[in-house]
Amino acid sequence: MTKKITYAQAICEAIDEEMARDKNVLILGEDVGVLGGNFKTAMGLQEKYGDLRVKDTPISENSFLGMSLGMALTGLRPIVEIMFSDFLLLAADQLLNQIAKIRYMSGGQVKVPLTVRTTIGAGRSSAAQHSQSLHAIMCHIPGLKVVIPSSAAEAKGLLKTAIREDNPVVFIEHKMEYNQLYEIPEGEYTIPLGKANVLREGSDITVIATSNLALKAVKAADELAKEGIEIEVIDPRTLIPLDRDTLIASVKKTGKVLIADEGYERCNIAAEIVMDLMPDIFYDLDNPPERLCLPNFPLPFSPALEFPLIPDQQKLYKKIKKIFEG
C-alpha cells in the first residue's frame, strides 16, 4: 500500500511519528513552531506537542545548535532545523568542533543522539547565500554521519533512523523537492544508514547521484536507454557511512563511473568517493571517472544565470552521451 504526499509532509510524518514514539525527542529551530517550519516540515507539531517540545528559537544558530548538544548529553534526543545549509556556517564551531568531536575527545564517555536537519539546492532565485549545497564540509570533519535522501519515501525512512541513531547525524534535505508529490509506503518503516539504493540497473555506466540528482539521473537514463545506453543509477543515501560494497560491485560491472552532486565541483564529495573506491575499481575502469557538479562560482540571482550552472537532467544526459561518444 502506498499513499501520495509531498516530500515536506514525509519529513513532517517522520518527526511526528518519532516524537509520538519517544518523549525525549524534541525539535528546535527558526520558525519550526507557530509557522510549522519555513518549508512546512513541522506543520501542526507545536499544536500537538506543545511549545517546550517544538521550540521556536531566536536567530542564534551557533547557540541553539550548541544547546542541542547539552540536551543530547543529558538524556534528550533533539532534532535541530537549520533553515539553509548556508546558515550552518554560523554554527560551524558547535557542529564541527563540539558536536562532532565530543565523544572522541571524552574517550567515548558519551553518546550524542542528535539530528541536524538542513537544506541544500539552488533553483529558487535565492542567490549566493540561500542556495548552496555544503554537505561536503560536513563530510570533511570526522564524527558526523551525513545522510542525503533522494525521494520523499527515502527521506521519511532515513530521517526516522537518523533520529533513533546514537551519533550526530546531519540530514540533508533538498529544498526544491519539498512541494513535490511522491508515492510513499503506508505505515511505519525505516531505512538503515550505510545502505545504498540501486534505483535502476544497467550494464554500461554507473551513475552515483546524490539527493534529487538521483531521481534526475533515472529520467536521463530513460532517455539514454532509447539510444541504447543502459545506465545503472545508484543513490548512495548516506555519505558517511558510505556503502562502498554496492558502489564497487556496480563499477566493476559497468567499467565506467560518473558522480553527480549539486555541491561546488572543487573538493566535491565526488572526488572523495572516487578516491575511496579507486583501490578496488582501478583495474576495472575503461574510462577516467567523471563528475557533474556545480561550477566553482557563487549562485547568481537571475534565473537566466542560475539555471545554466545547476546540474540537471539535461546536463547529465549530455555528460553521459559525451562519455560514450569519446
Add this chain to the structure above:
Amino acid sequence: MESNFKPIKSYNLNKDTLLKMYFIMTKIRDFENAITDVYSRGLMNGLAHLYIGEEAIASGVCSNLTSQDYAVSTHRGHGHLIAQGADLKKMMAEVLGRKTGYCKGKGGSMHIMDISKGILGANGIVGAGIPMATGAAYSAKYRGTDQVVVSFFGDGASNQGTFHESINMAAAWKLPVVYVCENNFFGISVDIRKVTGNPNIADRAFGYGIPGVAVDGNDVLEVYRVTHTAFVRARKGEGPTLIECKTYRQKGHHAGDPGTAYRLEEEKKAWMKRDPIKTFKERLIKEEIINKKEIENLEKESRKLIEEAVQFAENSSFPEPEEAYQDLFYEKEGVKER
C-alpha cells in the same frame, strides 16, 4: 579591589562546609603546582591553563551543587573539575596523556569530562561551553527535574557571540542556569579593559532582563553567598543569573608562559596580597574556626592526594597507537563504521 572581608560567622555556614571549601581550594592549588612541576620535568605535552589565583570561584560556586547537577567548564578547567568532585588520579593521568586518564589520553587538559558527575567537559574553544550549559538547563526543565547548571567562562568569552545568544535564550525561557564569568582581566595577553566598552560584565545582565551581580572572586564566601541565591532562584524556575567574579590569573596563560609582558606590576602585587587561599586561611584561624594544627593536617592531606595522583599518572602506561582509531562513533554490536 580592596580587601573588605565580612566576618565568617555572618555567613551562617557550619565548620564542615567551611573546611570543605578550603580543602577544595588547596587541592586545586596543589594540583596546579604539580602541573607546573610535571611540565618542567618534561612529562607533560601540549597545553595546560592554570587556575592558580582563581580557586575561590570554583570552590564557592560548586559548594552549592550536587553530582546530580551539571557543570560546564573552560580551557582553564582543572579547578571546576576538582570542585565538582572529579577523580584527581584520572585527571592527572589525562593531563599526562595516559591510558588511565578520563579520556584515555584523547582529550588532555582542555577536554577532561566526567559525565557520571555531571561535568560536561572542559573546552578548547573560548565561549563554546555556554550553549551546551544552556541546553543542559533546557533539558533539566524539559525533564521536570530540579537540576541546575553552572556555566563557567572567562572575560574573554564574554565577547563571544555565544555569550549573548545563550544568555538571551536562557532569559527568555527562564532556564535553570547560572552564568559565572571569571573575570581575570586577561585573554592571553589582552586586557579586557582595553577591548571592551564596559568591562563590568555583570552590567550586561540588565540588557537581558536578568539579575547581574559582580562579586569579589577571591572571597570564597562571597562567591558562595551570591551564587547560592542564584541557584535557589534557578531551582525555583525563576531563570538565570549572570555573576561576574572579579579575580586575577596569578600565572601566565598556560604552564610555561611567564606572563610577564603584559601586566601592571603594581596591580599584580595588589592581587597577590589578596590570594584567595592565603586570605581565607587567615580568616579561618583569626576567627578561631579552625586551629593551625587542623588546617595543616588538611593541607598535608591535600598534598598527599595530589602526590598520589601524580604517581598514579606517571606509573600509568600510554595508550596503544591503535586506540587513536577508537571512540569516534558509538557502535552497536556488529556495526562498523569506516
